[in-house]
Amino acid sequence: xxxxxxxxxxxxxxxxxxxxxxxxxxxxxxxxxxxxxxxxxxxxxxxxxxxxxxxxxxxxxxxxxxxxxxxxxxxxxxxxxxxxxxxxxxxxxxxxxxxxxxxxxxxxxxxxxxxxxxxxxxxxxxxxxxxxxxxxxxxxxxxxxxxxxxxxxxxxxxxxxxxxxxxxxxxxxxxxxxxxxxxxxxxxxxxxxxxxxxxxxxxxxxxxxxxxxxxxxxxxxxxxxxxxxxxxxxxxxxxxxxxxxxxxxxxxxxxxxxxxxxxxxxxxxxxxxxxxxxxxxxxxxxxxxxxx
Ligand code: ADP
Ligand code: MG
Numbered sequence: 001x002x003x004x005x006x007x008x009x010x011x012x013x014x015x016x017x018x019x020x021x022x023x024x025x026x027x028x029x030x031x032x033x034x035x036x037x038x039x040x041x042x043x044x045x046x047x048x049x050x051x052x053x054x055x056x057x058x059x060x061x062x063x064x065x066x067x068x069x070x071x072x073x074x075x076x077x078x079x080x081x082x083x084x085x086x087x088x089x090x091x092x093x094x095x096x097x098x099x100x101x102x103x104x105x106x107x108x109x110x111x112x113x114x115x116x117x118x119x120x121x122x123x124x125x126x127x128x129x130x131x132x133x134x135x136x137x138x139x140x141x142x143x144x145x146x147x148x149x150x151x152x153x154x155x156x157x158x159x160x161x162x163x164x165x166x167x168x169x170x171x172x173x174x175x176x177x178x179x180x181x182x183x184x185x186x187x188x189x190x191x192x193x194x195x196x197x198x199x200x201x202x203x204x205x206x207x208x209x210x211x212x213x214x215x216x217x218x219x220x221x222x223x224x225x226x227x228x229x230x231x232x233x234x235x236x237x238x239x240x241x242x243x244x245x246x247x248x249x250x251x252x253x254x255x256x257x258x259x260x261x262x263x264x265x266x267x268x269x270x271x272x273x274x275x276x277x278x279x280x281x282x283x284x285x286x287x288x289x290x291x292x
Contacts, residue, residue: 009287017270018280019255025266028249030284031231035179035277036222036244038236039190039200040148040166041257043274046078046237048166050086051147054138055160064160066092068152070112071119074100079150080108082164105191105214105240107150118153121193123212125151125158135161143195146203168203175274176204182281185230189218191240218244235269235277237261252277 006023013020020026037043053061069087072080073094087094097117100110107120118128122139125132130153132139139149142163152159179186187208190197194211201209210221218234222244225232234241234248237257242264245251251265254272262268269276 005287005290009283013280013283016276016279017255017273018276018283019268019270020280021266021268025250026280026284027288028231029233029267029281030288032184032233032250032281034185034187034225034230034232036187036189036218036225036232036234036248037206037274038218038238038241039188039192039197041078041237042235042241042254042272043168043172043188043200043204044166045169046166046254046256046272048078048082048148048164050082050162051165052142052163053160054135054163056134056158059159061160062090062092064152064162065090067095067112067117067154067159068119068150068162070095070097071100071108071110071117073097074110075102075108077102077108078166079148079164083150083162112154115155117155119150121212122149122151123193125153128153130156130158132158134158139163140195143193144199146196146199148192148196168200169272169274171273171275173204175278176206178275178278180205182278187221189213189221189244215240215243219247222247233277235274237272252280 010020055064065087069084072083095113097110097112102108106124109118139161147163147165150162186206188201188206189210197209197211222232232248233250234244235252237254239258239260242260245264252267253261253265255268255270256272
């Protein structure tokens with residue numbers, strides 16, 4: 001591409017909230033046929049709120065939330081912020097917590113008032129030997145609506161389940177529809193559970209879902225698509241998306257997300273508006289056509 005046409009294109013992109021790192025990123029975007037998208041913070045606004053508290057038998061809602069929030073106070077995960085905010089709104093006391101440890105894509109662990117508390121996905125707690133049976137039906141019901149189920153255990157004892165819901169972005173459905181119309185394949189790759197992921201995907205018309213994905217799984221997915229000769233754009237906002245963003249032909253970071261995501265990506269959607277992918281692609285196509 002000529003320097004002039006690239007400059008025009010990047011200038012026009014910036015007006016639309018699409019920042020392009022270099023000419024190569026723009027050229028590669030024109031040739032993309034597959035878009036992998038993260039869920040939390042990318043398709044959803046990334047500002048989840050607690051939608052239900054389901055304590056285990058003999059536990060109160062306040063105890064469940066207070067212990068969960070005491071531990072989540074040390075976490076920067078959007079789910080953690082939702083749980084902390086909910087406890088603050090209820091005016092619940094925060095207990096002393098230490099030994100905090102985050103297990104990326106799974107949950108957190110730490111000591112609250114002298115007991116080891118585990119908090120996170122069903123898979124995480126089950127792997128740690130916590131019996132969740134009494135709350136599975138309730139958790140699945142919330143997941144069917146697109147909520148994330150966060151389980152909490154105090155020592156070996158199950159405290160309960162917290163449902164957290166993250167609204168889908170305004171323009172997400174429109175962007176997915178436009179990308180589909182342009183003949184692109186769209187795959188959701190998320191660390192969240194299968195049922196929640198499918199519910200959100202169904203609302204947006206996305207048919208391919210990879211759930212329970214670790215950061216390495218997301219990267220492997222991009223590499224597998226490459227092996228199938230697909231040209232891949234990956235859109236994501238988190239630390240957990242950085243390896244996949246770097247592996248993709250074009251990494252597309254949300255300007256609203258983590259710094260490492262932006263650094264790993266060739267493009268940034270300043271306000272996280274997914275329609276920027278559609279606009280950026282049109283611009284890229286026009287620019288590449290210009291120089292042929
Ligand atoms: P995504 O790929 O959708 O952005 P993550 O990889 O960040 O999601 O997280 C995957 C799952 O790990 C979450 O859905 C949640 O079940 C669990 N998890 C991770 N960190 C936390 C935390 N701090 N609090 C609660 N759950 C967590
Ligand atoms: Mg995310």
